[in-house]
Amino acid sequence: MKNINKRLQGVVPWQLTYTENEETGYYQVSQTVGKKSTLRGVKELSTGEKNVIALLYFLEKLGETTIQTSTSPKLIIFDDPMNSNDSDMQYLIITEMQKLYQGKQRERFDHQKDFIVIMTHNIHFYLNVPPYGAFEDKNGKTKYDKSDFYHLRQGSFVQITDAKRDMQTNYDALWIELGDLAKHGYTNSMLNSMRRIIETYIEFTGIKQDEFYRNNEQYLKLFNVNSHSAIDEFSAQSFTESADELVSIFHRIFADNHAEAHFTAHWKNDNAVKH
Incomplete structure (x- = not known):
């Protein structure tokens, strides 16, 4: 005590x-x-x-x-x-x-x-x-050599063997979460992840929300209202977009903000939605 x-x-x-x-x-x-x-x-x-x-x-x-x-x-x-x-x-x-x-x-x-x-x-x-930090010791060994790290994705354990395959920030984790939700077709949860990604992105870049959603104002309501549908299903607006279509919308919004490279860097090839 x-x-x-x-x-x-x-x-x-x-x-x-x-x-x-x-x-x-x-x-x-x-x-x-x-x-x-x-x-x-x-x-x-x-x-x-x-x-x-x-x-x-x-x-x-x-x-x-x-x-x-x-x-x-x-x-x-x-x-x-x-x-x-x-x-x-x-x-x-x-x-x-x-x-x-x-x-x-x-x-x-x-x-x-x-x-x-x-x-x-x-x-x-x-x-x-995690121990040892991200640096190499005098023998060239990193934390990935001294300990085992795994990420549970799609019901399977994926070993993380180096910094490139690891999550660097909470923001990276949001993109990984979005990819997993898209593969399962969890569209309501996808909207919540998308909203959080955009909120983080515009806060970091200093872009105003209205400017970010210019010419795409309809999607501001889609992300902000339907992402809370688990709390109050009656307040949510009905939508018919599939996981594929939501990803396309998300891609287009970043492209319209001259940030397609940012989207591509975070939306890895293994995040492709299964048809």
Whole structure:
């Protein structure tokens, strides 16, 4: 508990306390506002706060497993540890994961015999948590030589073997997501991905929305209204475009903005919609 409080200091406005009576012991959350301190139950914490406590507790418990199985390798699996966490918690988790695989605490993880598997849907986490960075070491080895990276696409594991095949930014991931949705014909979800891509593109380039959609104003409504149809199906406008037709529209909008090369660079050949 002391170690968990130390790691959460400065990230959350509370700390864990432990109370014991003749019958049992239990944890509480202590928070001080001004000169007044209050106690509340752990169950009152948010899902994200509970998740990060569980993760830190799990990391502490890893040290005990070494005592029990000192000669056997450990397989440590993290299933989307970033779920339900805000940005401060995300950086905390990234830091703790990096400390773990760097082997600074051998009782938790010994890189000479143990294994770590990390699964995530969070692109920001994926881009920041891998070891070794993007550079080559003195032997010309990169992170792709020292660890295995896979992207789950179309129900299959695709190994990422170099930086050219890897996702560089969240923006790249949006294009990959759009390609996968197009192959499955998920047109409503395609509209949502297209809207997010355009929002990112015009924010980065400084183009005004009205200028970007000039001569294509009808598609502004298509992307912005129908992309929210999962929330309120009655507010969505009916549309009949197929996945192929939506891709053609998307292509034309970029071409009309003298950005066809940008579209072509991100819409890879393997994204071609199957007929």
